[in-house]
Amino acid sequence: MTDQRSYPTGIGTSSTDSIELLGLDLASDVLGKVSFGELAYWLATKRRPTPGQLRVFEAVLVSLADHGYTPTAIAARMTYYSAPESVQGAIAAGLLGGGSRFLGVTEDTGQFLAAIVKPLGDTSAYADADWDAVALDTVATAKAEGSKVPGLGHPVHKNGDPRTPVMFQIAREADVYGPQLSLFEAIGRTHAQVLGRTLPLNGAGVAGAALADAGLPLALLRGFALLARTAGLIGHLAEEQSDPVAPSIYMEVDRNARYVAPEH
Amino acid sequence: MTDQRSYPTGIGTSSTDSIELLGLDLASDVLGKVSFGELAYWLATKRRPTPGQLRVFEAVLVSLADHGYTPTAIAARMTYYSAPESVQGAIAAGLLGGGSRFLGVTEDTGQFLAAIVKPLGDTSAYADADWDAVALDTVATAKAEGSKVPGLGHPVHKNGDPRTPVMFQIAREADVYGPQLSLFEAIGRTHAQVLGRTLPLNGAGVAGAALADAGLPLALLRGFALLARTAGLIGHLAEEQSDPVAPSIYMEVDRNARYVAPEH
């Protein structure tokens, strides 16, 4: 009887003399010929991106890489302060905050839009007016259900997230502007008719729409936000190495701690 | 008295109407104009890379992104299997293996070479023979101390790591071939004279030398291996979503568990 244990993979294997990545020879076909962004796309989809898809993908990664002193950056800096011997621990701690409240918007928006777009079938002939109709229906349904439209609204950029129009433009130039971005932009044009007030389309949301139109897997959109954020966290840790702020944050909190007895 | 609390940073800040990254306006100056690799370099160093530095940096990231079923990939897949609702947890678990035994070689090699190179001062006029002399001394010192030269040797690619010559070539073409790569290549040429056997220069080691020559901070070289690996882990998780192997690995181990009583 042959033992049929086998762990299939399409990513990478290696032997004594070669390293294969995605079915290619890493040394001769990939190194120096594929950018890191392109490889990341390829690894996630097992398809090489078109130049337009790659341009949008890189722009999305850039837009999500950092937002200053977010809770995730603070967690990473605190962890580095406590355990400077483990850079991997500090980055991991930062990424662990990549959940529903902050980084989750990208994935939530992409999946929300895709779920509406998919049943529409071929939308290649849709005009803005068609998308506006879909958008009005989408927002009205969300309102009736008491739920929010993911990606609509921003706690800080109340007059408009500066990343949003640029991302639409890049996607148009790159010929990657598809149904998810179309619907998201239409939501931006029409939601005030339903909600009675104008909210910004936020940059993390447009990132999700753009990733979906660029062909990235919906179930992993959060992963790309995490990849982007890893670059930002490295920046924070480099800064923490040269000009630390974690000790000041710690002292600020510790010095202003106040004991409160439980009420029961 | 003014309260002087202040948390300085050179990375990013945002206001209602703008997002600044590295002192630039994210929307108008960065998005669509800077690749993700370029931004990652910039965030880590606060300097924009030259085209040559960027080319080497991207090549290094590509070379480190994935190596198939490494322990870190297995850990990430296991974690995804257990907690599929938390992609960030699976990626973090994978990165946590980015320590001394596997990913550490990149940083160890870069730091080892830099420590030898630094006291040499200006080495721009060094010929190969000069580097060979330094290399012989370096290997002889390591041998005398009973320590290993980081980056020398590879458990699998015993006849030569296929990435290594390509990386030297890319660095030369990009005009980024500097003292760390020079010394590392000289170690490759000369170590057999001291050690009595020929070992390959490994790809993770040459990555460290290249990052050092490309101007990345030595204290964070492991961070770049982690950034690269994040892309690989996303590939593994995408595959785990469509064609999971974690359940098979788990079953293989669980089914072949055997209780062994302690000896005391």
Add this chain to the structure above:
Amino acid sequence: MTDQRSYPTGIGTSSTDSIELLGLDLASDVLGKVSFGELAYWLATKRRPTPGQLRVFEAVLVSLADHGYTPTAIAARMTYYSAPESVQGAIAAGLLGGGSRFLGVTEDTGQFLAAIVKPLGDTSAYADADWDAVALDTVATAKAEGSKVPGLGHPVHKNGDPRTPVMFQIAREADVYGPQLSLFEAIGRTHAQVLGRTLPLNGAGVAGAALADAGLPLALLRGFALLARTAGLIGHLAEEQSDPVAPSIYMEVDRNARYVAPEH
């Protein structure tokens, strides 16, 4: 103007001469007088447990501490193998698998039961027949909705999870047997009438019911499973230090990797 920054906490504070924990003096009132299990309960609830609550809480922790080569144990061992310098990373990697698929059952069951029990108001006079009626209704509702009753069924212990009857007995002896355990036990007695087949009440589920009856916060039940599992992971890492299996698992997977081209 007074700066009113303040970070209230009921957990701990310290000054030059004393350390306070939960409003008590750590050195004179806690050390040597409170067991670790008792302190863990106290920290989570800010109430000292009754002896019965503590007995049930410790029994639950013990029941959840380890299950051999689970995916989380494998992830922790793989991470330790890759980064032996960071025990905290290996434990963290193991805990990150404490999500919905394995450890989540405890929290899901506790919350599910509590949501049914709460609207019932005072159930102190309920007899078994009353709980059976509630249970039948609960299972029938879940069946009608096509959802599962958390904690019902087990992939391995198909004839009954050996932990379950012992936990019911401990809770009865400790006088902590309350509405959640009552309902869970009634589900065990009655579900076959609705589902047409007999499923075991699983040990992670009864743990959730017991934690709820013992007064632990429902929103943190998963946290106790993680605390318990930390002890198990330390056991695995101790074993990995003396008799490692991670290299064998890695080799098994790596040696049986097989490249499969993508289908698109």
Add this chain to the structure above:
Amino acid sequence: MTDQRSYPTGIGTSSTDSIELLGLDLASDVLGKVSFGELAYWLATKRRPTPGQLRVFEAVLVSLADHGYTPTAIAARMTYYSAPESVQGAIAAGLLGGGSRFLGVTEDTGQFLAAIVKPLGDTSAYADADWDAVALDTVATAKAEGSKVPGLGHPVHKNGDPRTPVMFQIAREADVYGPQLSLFEAIGRTHAQVLGRTLPLNGAGVAGAALADAGLPLALLRGFALLARTAGLIGHLAEEQSDPVAPSIYMEVDRNARYVAPEH
């Protein structure tokens, strides 16, 4: 040919009808009969602790469980704020700070003392004066090497860590006061003669000495600090669920961020 794959373990295995832990039947021999602290000791050492060892072990866990708003507690709270759906991520982030700077003292002290004690052989007949001689030599050697004695000194409790005398007393009462605690206490008595000033013996250090004397494995002492800390982190997260401070800390930092251009 027999396939000899096998993954030995002394921790746990399970079959359809039973769960074995440490070679015992979990349901009938462990549940309700072994406290969580006792199980944690047993898992780590594969030996059941004596009552005295267990008393010291539980006291050490209690002493290390929490210290208020430490960097690790802040990291855990930040992570919970960002990703409230993943309690395991928040706890993992907190534990990742369990590294060299804060939690490391316990392991460093235990290992440092054990390395000095081991070559002494049988010290059962040592009187205080003998330990004082060893201690003087130990401190003098450290001073000559320019290194610090781990566990000596504390940033806050400059007049003495209140946990330290209590831990010595508990160990004496429990008959677990052995060579590591003896040497540590002697260092406390004698170091001022060498260093010219009096430093406190810190509580994390005495914890390491006590764990060593209680028979826990030196290579995992950090693991016990992490186990203890898990209970503290659960307390912080319970508080964050009811009375969050993470949003205030985030706002404090974000509002006081100040952009500083790089100097190069």
